[in-house]
Amino acid sequence: MVPNALVDSMVGIRALNKIWMDGDLVDWDEAQIHVLSHGLHYGYAVFEGIRCHRTDRWSAVFRLPEHIERFVNSAKVYRMRLPFDADALNQGCVDLIRANGIPEAYLRPIAFSGYGEMGLDPTKSAVHVAIGMWEWPAYLGAENVERGVRATVSSWVRIDSRSLPPQAKCAANYANSALAKMEAVSGGYDEAILLNSAGMVAEGPGENIFRVKKGVVSTPPASSGILRGITRDSVIRIVRDEGIEFQRTDFTREELFTSDELFYAGTAAGITPIREVDGRPIGSGTYPITGHLRKIYEDAIHGRSPKYAAWLTPVPKASTASAEPAVKTEIRRGPVATRSRR
Numbered sequence: 001m002v003p004n005a006l007v008d009s010m011v012g013i014r015a016l017n018k019i020w021m022d023g024d025l026v027d028w029d030e031a032q033i034h035v036l037s038h039g040l041h042y043g044y045a046v047f048e049g050i051r052c053h054r055t056d057r058w059s060a061v062f063r064l065p066e067h068i069e070r071f072v073n074s075a076k077v078y079r080m081r082l083p084f085d086a087d088a089l090n091q092g093c094v095d096l097i098r099a100n101g102i103p104e105a106y107l108r109p110i111a112f113s114g115y116g117e118m119g120l121d122p123t124k125s126a127v128h129v130a131i132g133m134w135e136w137p138a139y140l141g142a143e144n145v146e147r148g149v150r151a152t153v154s155s156w157v158r159i160d161s162r163s164l165p166p167q168a169k170c171a172a173n174y175a176n177s178a179l180a181k182m183e184a185v186s187g188g189y190d191e192a193i194l195l196n197s198a199g200m201v202a203e204g205p206g207e208n209i210f211r212v213k214k215g216v217v218s219t220p221p222a223s224s225g226i227l228r229g230i231t232r233d234s235v236i237r238i239v240r241d242e243g244i245e246f247q248r249t250d251f252t253r254e255e256l257f258t259s260d261e262l263f264y265a266g267t268a269a270g271i272t273p274i275r276e277v278d279g280r281p282i283g284s285g286t287y288p289i290t291g292h293l294r295k296i297y298e299d300a301i302h303g304r305s306p307k308y309a310a311w312l313t314p315v316p317k318a319s320t321a322s323a324e325p326a327v328k329t330e331i332r333r334g335p336v337a338t339r340s341r342r
């Protein structure tokens with residue numbers, strides 16, 4: 001096994017105490033799978049990315065039921081029979097945070113076809129479910145949250161639902177994302193913007209995209225071939241609550257360049273402005289609307305906003321990390337009613 005110290009230096013993951021694996025909290029180093037696991041070979045895995053944040057009640061998970069609902073739906077698209085229901089998965093996330101004693105982290109539920117059979121019919125392999133977590137600062141760089149990132153339009157076209165359904169968060173989709181990301185980074189940019197097969201803007205490799213023009217906020221519709229982001233949904237709700245005009249509409253590559261503001265929105269990246277696309281500075285270099293929306297979003301995720309309290313699943317601290325994981329937390333059943341339609 002690769003020693004943790006080496007892993008830490010390679011990828012920045014700091015080992016924590018526990019991983020939730022098939023219903024049990026197991027020691028971090030024990031959370032292993034066979035190298036011939038089916039999902040590793042064919043990308044047959046669905047996953048989620050969720051964050052918990054420090055609040056005055058210790059920690060809270062942002063929109064946990066919505067993330068778990070998307071996870072269950074991703075599995076359904078892929079005919080993957082999950083051996084755990086949504087309630088058990090919600091509880092697993094809460095138990096894991098308490099067992100690790102870390103209030104601010106990124107959680108990664110993943111379901112995959114395991115060891116036993118090879119070949120392209122995954123239904124012959126048992127489905128396993130794990131939830132890992134690690135400390136992950138702003139994905140596009142803490143310094144870029146204020147000043148914005150430099151983006152490039154990718155030569156890779158976003159997958160679409162005729163090939164790989166983008167609304168199911170399948171590991172295989174991320175080969176497309178990785179190609180775009182590597183191209184952007186090797187060209188000296190921070191992040192990519194993918195167009196869809198019709199040539200319209202779709203999204204980033206791991207984030208949705210928003211445009212601001214003459215005070216109107218817009219984002220591409222689900223039919224543009226995007227993942228329907230939960231941050232995207234939250235931003236749409238905040239935009240409407242703030243009385244800002246909103247449109248769910250396609251936009252072109254050249255409309256990126258002529259935007260007043262552009263920003264990425266996603267669980268990993270949060271709300272991060274885009275300051276430049278392919279050498280064209282975006283707007284005036286200030287992000288008044290993006291900054292306003294980000295402030296409200298940050299208040300919501302950290303439990304400072306009574307208006308959006310229903311988005312949070314509070315997690316009380318365990319008296320001793322790893323010794324006392326199980327607590328029946330009040331977890332909202334099902335998503336909040338405000339979920340935007342598309």
Ligand SMILES: Cc1ncc(COP(=O)(O)O)c(C=O)c1O
Nearest residue numbers: 206207208227229230231266267
């Ligand atoms: C391709 C893609 N688009 C958009 C998003 C943003 O989704 P969310 O806000 O639910 O994290 C993600 C992240 O999960 C993603 O991987």
